[in-house]
Amino acid sequence: MLDNVRGSPVIxxxxxxxxxxxxxxxxxxxxxxxxxWNWHERQQRAIYTEPLVERRIQDVGTIxxxxxxxxxxxxxxxxxxxxxxxxxxxxxxxxxxGLAKFERMAAQGLLETAYRQGSVTIYRLPGG
Numbered sequence: 001m002l003d004n005v006r007g008s009p010v011i012x013x014x015x016x017x018x019x020x021x022x023x024x025x026x027x028x029x030x031x032x033x034x035x036x037w038n039w040h041e042r043q044q045r046a047i048y049t050e051p052l053v054e055r056r057i058q059d060v061g062t063i064x065x066x067x068x069x070x071x072x073x074x075x076x077x078x079x080x081x082x083x084x085x086x087x088x089x090x091x092x093x094x095x096x097x098g099l100a101k102f103e104r105m106a107a108q109g110l111l112e113t114a115y116r117q118g119s120v121t122i123y124r125l126p127g128g
Contacts, residue, residue, distance in 0.1 A: 001029045001083075001122070004115075008032055009082030014090040015060045025085055034060050034079045064094035069105050076125060084111070087120035 001011075010032050016022030026033035035056040056079075063075045063084075076084070086099055102123050105111045114124040 001025065001031065001115075005029075005031070005083070010034065010080050011083045011085060012060065012063060012076065012079070012081045013085040014064065014087075014093050015057050016089060016093065021089055024089070031083075034081060061094070064090060065098035067097055067101060069101055069108075069110060072101065072105075073110065082125055083114060084123040084125075085120070086123070091119065 008031060011025055011029075012034050013025045014022065015035055023033060023036045025031065026036055035053060059075050059079070063072045066072050084102060086102055090099060102111060102121070106113050106123060109126070111123040112126055113121060115122040
């Protein structure tokens with residue numbers, strides 16, 4: 001991604017509990033993600049009384065698990081996501097039927113396939 005992505009687009013990648021392999025793309029690219037490492041995020045936002053990080057974690061799960069492309073697109077727009085990662089971590093944590101929607105969305109022109117190798121596919125939202 002570092003060699004092929006311009007600017008600082010927001011990426012969506014699966015969320016994992018602490019001390020697991022979550023936020024791997026954000027960590028190794030420096031690109032912003034919808035949610036990073038849960039504990040780190042909560043420490044930096046401890047002053048907020050609203051559960052901001054928890055809501056983001058829930059929204060990430062909804063984007064990956066929902067069967068409704070319109071719901072996924074609304075949430076992707078809320079966070080200004082440009083790239084969606086579907087790899088081993090996402091396949092381990094999220095519903096296969098929900099993940100399959102991204103391939104259908106690409107076939108309909110709602111997403112573009114930016115990268116595919118082995119079990120990893122990175123989708124790009126067209127435009128912006």
